[in-house]
Amino acid sequence: MIAAGLALAGSAVLVSSSLVSSAAPAQTQPPPETRVPVLSATIVARYPHDRTAFTEGLLWHDGALYESTGQERQSDVRRVSLADGKILAKARIDPAQFGEGLALWKDQLVSLTWHDGIAHRWDVRTLKPKGQNRYTGEGWGLTSDGVSLLQSDGSSDIIVRDPLTLAERKRVAVTIDGRPLRDINELEYVHGALLANVWHTGFLVRIDPKTGKVGAVIDLRPLVAEVAATDREAVLNGIAWDAKADRLFVTGKYWPTLFEIKIAAEPR
Numbered sequence: 048m049i050a051a052g053l054a055l056a057g058s059a060v061l062v063s064s065s066l067v068s069s070a071a072p073a074q075t076q077p078p079p080e081t082r083v084p085v086l087s088a089t090i091v092a093r094y095p096h097d098r099t100a101f102t103e104g105l106l107w108h109d110g111a112l113y114e115s116t117g118q119e120r121q122s123d124v125r126r127v128s129l130a131d132g133k134i135l136a137k138a139r140i141d142p143a144q145f146g147e148g149l150a151l152w153k154d155q156l157v158s159l160t161w162h163d164g165i166a167h168r169w170d171v172r173t174l175k176p177k178g179q180n181r182y183t184g185e186g187w188g189l190t191s192d193g194v195s196l197l198q199s200d201g202s203s204d205i206i207v208r209d210p211l212t213l214a215e216r217k218r219v220a221v222t223i224d225g226r227p228l229r230d231i232n233e234l235e236y237v238h239g240a241l242l243a244n245v246w247h248t249g250f251l252v253r254i255d256p257k258t259g260k261v262g263a264v265i266d267l268r269p270l271v272a273e274v275a276a277t278d279r280e281a282v283l284n285g286i287a288w289d290a291k292a293d294r295l296f297v298t299g300k301y302w303p304t305l306f307e308i309k310i311a312a313e314p315r
């Protein structure tokens with residue numbers, strides 16, 4: 048069952064789906080009851096975002112955003128200007144494929160596809176194709192810890208892959224209060240932790256990539272409320288980190304706004 052709030056397997060703390068009106072998307076539901084700290088975030092800045100972009104992957108590199116988008120016939124990988132949201136360069140993905148997560152590995156971008164088991168490689172400067180890798184299972188989010196690629200597939204697993212071949216090295220199960228947390232979506236490796244969107248929720252989770260344990264829930268419902276999307280699939284998705292300036296960016300599918308945020312150190 049896809050229920051409101053964070054989908055905790057076998058959990059008694061789920062917000063009952065009967066409480067969810069059809070006009071209230073799941074991503075406006077309150078945080079789950081959890082022993083994990085729930086942190087707020089302040090909005091540092093707002094930037095324009097392409098409201099036709101079905102955002103699946105987002106990262107920052109060398110002064111620009113890189114974004115991958117989904118939906119058949121509309122999937123691409125693009126370089127985007129932060130200041131005005133303009134697309135500076137774009138590489139189209141095979142129209143039969145549904146683009147998914149995006150990561151940088153050295154001078155190449157690696158982008159996933161949802162059901163095709165194909166990872167595309169792109170020259171990060173020219174966005175010219177540089178080859179493909181095969182993998183099994185669904186492709187959702189992708190990031191790099193500098194050693195491996197870390198991938199989500201909609202389950203509670205983080206799949207650790209060889210960055211050159213996409214071969215699976217190991218899996219880490221994401222848990223919150225000891226229970227699996229599924230629907231892990233877009234990823235970003237930040238300060239040694241893994242930040243992740245949880246599909247159809249207004250939250251990020253901060254995961255210890257070694258143990259899979261969620262150490263914090265970040266409540267971004269104020270951003271969801273500000274965007275006030277009417278499309279049920281226009282959910283919070285997309286996390287990018289500018290490591291040099293320590294800036295954290297988030298956006299959503301079809302969102303008109305990309306936010307720079309700062310996560311609170313302590314719960315209120």
Ligand SMILES: [Ca+2]
Nearest residue numbers: 105234235286
């Ligand atoms: Ca990302």
